[in-house]
Amino acid sequence: MSKKLSLKIRRLGIDTYQETVVYMRRDCLVCQSEGFESQTRIRLTVHNTSIIATLNIVTSDILQIGEVGLSESAWELLNASEGDEAYFSHPRPLNSLSEVRRKIYGHQLEPKAIDDIIADVVERRYSDIHIAAFLAASAGGRLDRDEILALTSSMIKHGDRLHWDAPLIVDKHCVGGLPGNRTSLIVVPIVASFGLMIPKTSSRAITSPAGTADTMEVLAPVALTLDQMRHVVEKEGGCIAWGGSVSLSPADDQLIRVERALDLDSEGQLIASVLSKKIAAGSTHVLIDLPVGETAKVRSLEMARILEHYLIQIGAELGIHVHTLITDGSQPVGRGIGPALEAKDVIAVLQNNKEAPTDLRERALQLAAGIIEFSPTVERGKGFSIAKEILDSGKAWKKFQAICSAQGGMREIGSAPHQHVVSADKSGKVKAIDNRVIARIARTAGAPQAKTAGVYLSTVIGDHVKKNQPLFTIHAESEGEMEYALTLMCEEAPVIQIEDQ
Amino acid sequence: MSKKLSLKIRRLGIDTYQETVVYMRRDCLVCQSEGFESQTRIRLTVHNTSIIATLNIVTSDILQIGEVGLSESAWELLNASEGDEAYFSHPRPLNSLSEVRRKIYGHQLEPKAIDDIIADVVERRYSDIHIAAFLAASAGGRLDRDEILALTSSMIKHGDRLHWDAPLIVDKHCVGGLPGNRTSLIVVPIVASFGLMIPKTSSRAITSPAGTADTMEVLAPVALTLDQMRHVVEKEGGCIAWGGSVSLSPADDQLIRVERALDLDSEGQLIASVLSKKIAAGSTHVLIDLPVGETAKVRSLEMARILEHYLIQIGAELGIHVHTLITDGSQPVGRGIGPALEAKDVIAVLQNNKEAPTDLRERALQLAAGIIEFSPTVERGKGFSIAKEILDSGKAWKKFQAICSAQGGMREIGSAPHQHVVSADKSGKVKAIDNRVIARIARTAGAPQAKTAGVYLSTVIGDHVKKNQPLFTIHAESEGEMEYALTLMCEEAPVIQIEDQ
Known part of the structure; x- marks a missing residue:
C-alpha cells in the first residue's frame, strides 16, 4: 500500500483529550495516493508500532510539506521521536x-x-x-x-491483573451519585489496621464533582505504578490508588470517557465496570455500597435490588464473593462536596475531631464492619465494635498517615480564593437537598479539575434554620467559574427546600 | 463572565469535517480564568454571532499568545475576519x-x-x-x-421551505441500498417533458458508493442556490440539485454526517429524513421506491410494509400524497457502481443506445409512469406508454441536456486511470451478487469522493459465464485505493456466486 511513501512525524501539541487525531496537508503525496479525506480513520505506523487515528486535513502552514502532525494522545501511544518516518494505510473495516x-x-x-x-x-x-x-x-x-x-x-x-500473596483480599466500592460520600479514605485504614489486605483502586469522577481518587489526590499521590502499589500494600496492608494508572480495565477507561460527555450511566456498563476492576485488582471479597435516593444514582429500591442481584450473581460466576449494603441516599454525606472540601471532612473523622460530620463517620464504620466480618475469625455482628475501637483509638489515623507517606508523602489541603455564602431566604425546617443540583453547582464551580472548588454545606435535612442563616458556601478557583456556578444556581429550582412552620 | 477578556481569532486551516473545534493555548488568560479544559464545550462570540465548539488545548507554538484558533467549520459559521476579537463563556447546560x-x-x-x-x-x-x-x-x-x-x-x-407556483408538484425518492439505481436522472426529464413540475433535490451518498447528487455532479453542477434552482425549474419544469446546498433540512444533514461514520440507517430517522426534505421542497405528490432484497437496505417485505405504512400515514398528516412502489432489490441496477460509471449508464438509456442496461430503463419507465399518473388528466394504467413514448422519441434526452445546461453546463464523463478486471474462476450460472460487498469494494476504491472510481459489472444474475470470462472491473483514481479494494475483495466471501451446472 504505497509502502514507499512516508511523512516525518511532528508533535503538534494539540490535546484532543483521548481521541487519537493525525493532521495531514491536503497537498501531500500520501493524501493524494491513498485518497484520504477529513474524518477518514487511518492507520499510521512508526517503527513497529501502529495506531488508528481520525484524520484532520490541514490547509494552512502549521505543517510543512513532508510532515504529519500528531495529537498528544496519538503521540503518547506511538512512543517515537520527532522526525521519525511514519507510513500510512487504510485500516481494515471494523467488523x-x-x-x-x-x-x-x-x-x-x-x-x-x-x-x-x-x-x-x-x-x-x-x-x-x-x-x-x-x-x-x-x-x-x-x-x-x-x-x-x-x-x-x-x-x-484486556487489562492487567494483580495477584496478591494472601488468602483473603478485601475491597469496597460505592455505586456513586451521593456527593461527599468519601468513606473509602476512612474504611481502608481501619481495615488495614485490623490486618486484612485491602489494595483499593478508585476512579476519578465520571459525572460527579469528585471521585475517591480525586479526593485522595488532595492528600497524597494516587497515580501509582503497579510496582509502587504493590510496595505500599505489602508495607501497610492497604492503599488508595487511582485505578487508571495501573490499567486494570483500559476498556472501561475508554467507555467512561465518552459516558462522561454524555452524562450517562448505563447499568450493564456499571456492573461490568465495578466487577472487572475489583476482579482485576485481585480481590476475593468485595462489599458494595448502594445508596438509594430520589436524586442519587440509584433512585429506587427496585433498581438497587436489580443491581444487587447482578453484582452477586455475576461476581459468583467469576469467582468472587460480593456482599451488598443498600444505604440511605437522600442527601449528601459529610459537609464538603469537591476534592479538597471532602478531604477536610475525612481528616476530621480520622482525627476524631468534634466538628467531624457524624453521618460520614457512621457510614464508614458500617462499611468497615461489613468488611471486617469477611474475616473467618470474626463473628457476625461483631465487626462494628472492632471498627469503632480502631477509629476511636487513633490507630486508623496513624495508618492513614502511614499509607499517604508510603504513596509518596502526605500533602496539605489548600483552600479556594473565591468563596460565596448562600443564605436562607426564610426561616423554617430543611425539608430536602437536591443531590444532583448540588453536584452540578460544584462541577460548574470547577470541581474536580479545580481541587479546592466545590460546595460546603452548613446544614442537613431536619435542621431548623433562620432567615439569612448560611445554608452553604460555593468555593471556586477562578472568577469565571464562580460566576457560572451562581448563574446556574439562580436558574435551578431551590437547591435546599425550606418548609414553613 | 470575564467579559473584558478576549482573544484574536485565527483561521488555523484544520478541517475537522463539520464538528466545530476551537484551539486555545493552555497558558492564555481565558483558559485560566474560565477553567476551560480540553473537550469542554465553550461558547465563542465574535461581533454578534455566537457558536458552541469543542475545545482542544494547544501546548505548542502553532498559536501565539493572545490568539484563538478556529477549525474550518467554526470559521465558516462565524463569518468574521482574521484578527477580530472573540469573547468566551461557558454554554448553558444542554437541557x-x-x-x-x-x-x-x-x-x-x-x-x-x-x-x-x-x-x-x-x-x-x-x-x-x-x-x-x-x-x-x-x-x-x-x-x-x-x-x-x-x-x-x-x-x-428548522430549515428553508420552498413554494412553487403550480397546483401539482411531483417528486420521487428511492430508499437506497441498491448500487447503480440512478433512475432519477431519467425520470426527471421524462416527467418534465410531460409537463409536470418536478423540482428534485437529492442527497449525496450516506453509506453507498454514490448518491443521486454525486452522479448528477459528474454531468452538471448540483450545488445550486435556492434562486438558481427556482430559475432552472421555472425554465425547464425540473431540476436535479443537491439538497444540502439549499438547506431544506439542516438537522438531517448533521444527523446523516454521524450516521455515515456509524454506517447506520435508522428507520424512524429515514422516514423523517425523506418526508421532511420532500415537504420542505414544496412537493404535493411523491412516489417512493422501496427496493427489497437480502442485501439491499430494506431486507424483507415485512420491513418494506412497515416503512410504506409510516410514509403514507405521516405524509398524509403533514398534507402530502405519498405513493409507494415495492420493487426487486436482489441485484445492482445497471452496470456501473460509482458516480461516473453510473452516469455512463444513465446517458446510454437517455440516448436509447443498444448497449444501455435494460433493467435501469425498465425501472425508470415504471417510476415515471407512476408519477405521470398523479396527473388528474391521465387514466390509471396509461402512464407507462406515455413515459415510453417520451423516452423513445428522444424528448427525454433533449430535456436532460436542457436541464444540465440550465444548471450551469453539461460536463464530459471522465474515466479512471487504474482498472482491474476480475474474472470467473470457473464456468457456470451466476446465482447471486452481493450488493453490500460490491458497494464496499466501490467505496474502498474511492467512490464517491473519487468520481471515476467504482465497479463496472459485466454480468447479471442468470447469465452463463465461462471460466476466465470477465465478471466485473474495479476502477480507481489512485494506486493505494486500488490495492485496498483488491485486498478487501480477497478477504470477502465471493462477490459473485457461480453455480456449477
Missing part, C-alpha cells in the same frame, strides 16, 4: 461495528461479539462516535445477564 | 440532553422534547458524541409513529 449495529437493533450479543468490540475499543480502533453508539445501545437495561457477564470477562481479559 | 437520556432509557418523547433536540442539533450545540447517542437510541424501531411525526415536523420547521 465489530456490525455487532454494535446488531445491538442497536435490539439483538442479544454473543460473548465473542462483545469481546471483539472490547478488543477494538482497547486498541483505540473505535472513534468517539462509535463508542457513544455502543453505550447508548447498551444502556437502559438492554444488556442481559449473559451479556453483562461477557462484558465483565472481556474487560478483565 | 435537551436529558431527553436523549430518556430515549436511551426507552421512554417516549413528547413533540416538544424532540423539537428541543433538533433545535440544538441545528444550532450545532451537540457534539458528535451527543448526536451518535441520539441516533443509536432512536434506531431499531424505537421511535413510534408520534415521535417520527414530531421529528419530521421539527426538521421541516
Whole structure:
C-alpha cells in the first residue's frame, strides 16, 4: 500500500483529550495516493508500532510539506521521536461495528461479539462516535445477564491483573451519585489496621464533582505504578490508588470517557465496570455500597435490588464473593462536596475531631464492619465494635498517615480564593437537598479539575434554620467559574427546600 | 463572565469535517480564568454571532499568545475576519440532553422534547458524541409513529421551505441500498417533458458508493442556490440539485454526517429524513421506491410494509400524497457502481443506445409512469406508454441536456486511470451478487469522493459465464485505493456466486 511513501512525524501539541487525531496537508503525496479525506480513520505506523487515528486535513502552514502532525494522545501511544518516518494505510473495516449495529437493533450479543468490540475499543480502533453508539445501545437495561457477564470477562481479559500473596483480599466500592460520600479514605485504614489486605483502586469522577481518587489526590499521590502499589500494600496492608494508572480495565477507561460527555450511566456498563476492576485488582471479597435516593444514582429500591442481584450473581460466576449494603441516599454525606472540601471532612473523622460530620463517620464504620466480618475469625455482628475501637483509638489515623507517606508523602489541603455564602431566604425546617443540583453547582464551580472548588454545606435535612442563616458556601478557583456556578444556581429550582412552620 | 477578556481569532486551516473545534493555548488568560479544559464545550462570540465548539488545548507554538484558533467549520459559521476579537463563556447546560437520556432509557418523547433536540442539533450545540447517542437510541424501531411525526415536523420547521407556483408538484425518492439505481436522472426529464413540475433535490451518498447528487455532479453542477434552482425549474419544469446546498433540512444533514461514520440507517430517522426534505421542497405528490432484497437496505417485505405504512400515514398528516412502489432489490441496477460509471449508464438509456442496461430503463419507465399518473388528466394504467413514448422519441434526452445546461453546463464523463478486471474462476450460472460487498469494494476504491472510481459489472444474475470470462472491473483514481479494494475483495466471501451446472 504505497509502502514507499512516508511523512516525518511532528508533535503538534494539540490535546484532543483521548481521541487519537493525525493532521495531514491536503497537498501531500500520501493524501493524494491513498485518497484520504477529513474524518477518514487511518492507520499510521512508526517503527513497529501502529495506531488508528481520525484524520484532520490541514490547509494552512502549521505543517510543512513532508510532515504529519500528531495529537498528544496519538503521540503518547506511538512512543517515537520527532522526525521519525511514519507510513500510512487504510485500516481494515471494523467488523465489530456490525455487532454494535446488531445491538442497536435490539439483538442479544454473543460473548465473542462483545469481546471483539472490547478488543477494538482497547486498541483505540473505535472513534468517539462509535463508542457513544455502543453505550447508548447498551444502556437502559438492554444488556442481559449473559451479556453483562461477557462484558465483565472481556474487560478483565484486556487489562492487567494483580495477584496478591494472601488468602483473603478485601475491597469496597460505592455505586456513586451521593456527593461527599468519601468513606473509602476512612474504611481502608481501619481495615488495614485490623490486618486484612485491602489494595483499593478508585476512579476519578465520571459525572460527579469528585471521585475517591480525586479526593485522595488532595492528600497524597494516587497515580501509582503497579510496582509502587504493590510496595505500599505489602508495607501497610492497604492503599488508595487511582485505578487508571495501573490499567486494570483500559476498556472501561475508554467507555467512561465518552459516558462522561454524555452524562450517562448505563447499568450493564456499571456492573461490568465495578466487577472487572475489583476482579482485576485481585480481590476475593468485595462489599458494595448502594445508596438509594430520589436524586442519587440509584433512585429506587427496585433498581438497587436489580443491581444487587447482578453484582452477586455475576461476581459468583467469576469467582468472587460480593456482599451488598443498600444505604440511605437522600442527601449528601459529610459537609464538603469537591476534592479538597471532602478531604477536610475525612481528616476530621480520622482525627476524631468534634466538628467531624457524624453521618460520614457512621457510614464508614458500617462499611468497615461489613468488611471486617469477611474475616473467618470474626463473628457476625461483631465487626462494628472492632471498627469503632480502631477509629476511636487513633490507630486508623496513624495508618492513614502511614499509607499517604508510603504513596509518596502526605500533602496539605489548600483552600479556594473565591468563596460565596448562600443564605436562607426564610426561616423554617430543611425539608430536602437536591443531590444532583448540588453536584452540578460544584462541577460548574470547577470541581474536580479545580481541587479546592466545590460546595460546603452548613446544614442537613431536619435542621431548623433562620432567615439569612448560611445554608452553604460555593468555593471556586477562578472568577469565571464562580460566576457560572451562581448563574446556574439562580436558574435551578431551590437547591435546599425550606418548609414553613 | 470575564467579559473584558478576549482573544484574536485565527483561521488555523484544520478541517475537522463539520464538528466545530476551537484551539486555545493552555497558558492564555481565558483558559485560566474560565477553567476551560480540553473537550469542554465553550461558547465563542465574535461581533454578534455566537457558536458552541469543542475545545482542544494547544501546548505548542502553532498559536501565539493572545490568539484563538478556529477549525474550518467554526470559521465558516462565524463569518468574521482574521484578527477580530472573540469573547468566551461557558454554554448553558444542554437541557435537551436529558431527553436523549430518556430515549436511551426507552421512554417516549413528547413533540416538544424532540423539537428541543433538533433545535440544538441545528444550532450545532451537540457534539458528535451527543448526536451518535441520539441516533443509536432512536434506531431499531424505537421511535413510534408520534415521535417520527414530531421529528419530521421539527426538521421541516428548522430549515428553508420552498413554494412553487403550480397546483401539482411531483417528486420521487428511492430508499437506497441498491448500487447503480440512478433512475432519477431519467425520470426527471421524462416527467418534465410531460409537463409536470418536478423540482428534485437529492442527497449525496450516506453509506453507498454514490448518491443521486454525486452522479448528477459528474454531468452538471448540483450545488445550486435556492434562486438558481427556482430559475432552472421555472425554465425547464425540473431540476436535479443537491439538497444540502439549499438547506431544506439542516438537522438531517448533521444527523446523516454521524450516521455515515456509524454506517447506520435508522428507520424512524429515514422516514423523517425523506418526508421532511420532500415537504420542505414544496412537493404535493411523491412516489417512493422501496427496493427489497437480502442485501439491499430494506431486507424483507415485512420491513418494506412497515416503512410504506409510516410514509403514507405521516405524509398524509403533514398534507402530502405519498405513493409507494415495492420493487426487486436482489441485484445492482445497471452496470456501473460509482458516480461516473453510473452516469455512463444513465446517458446510454437517455440516448436509447443498444448497449444501455435494460433493467435501469425498465425501472425508470415504471417510476415515471407512476408519477405521470398523479396527473388528474391521465387514466390509471396509461402512464407507462406515455413515459415510453417520451423516452423513445428522444424528448427525454433533449430535456436532460436542457436541464444540465440550465444548471450551469453539461460536463464530459471522465474515466479512471487504474482498472482491474476480475474474472470467473470457473464456468457456470451466476446465482447471486452481493450488493453490500460490491458497494464496499466501490467505496474502498474511492467512490464517491473519487468520481471515476467504482465497479463496472459485466454480468447479471442468470447469465452463463465461462471460466476466465470477465465478471466485473474495479476502477480507481489512485494506486493505494486500488490495492485496498483488491485486498478487501480477497478477504470477502465471493462477490459473485457461480453455480456449477
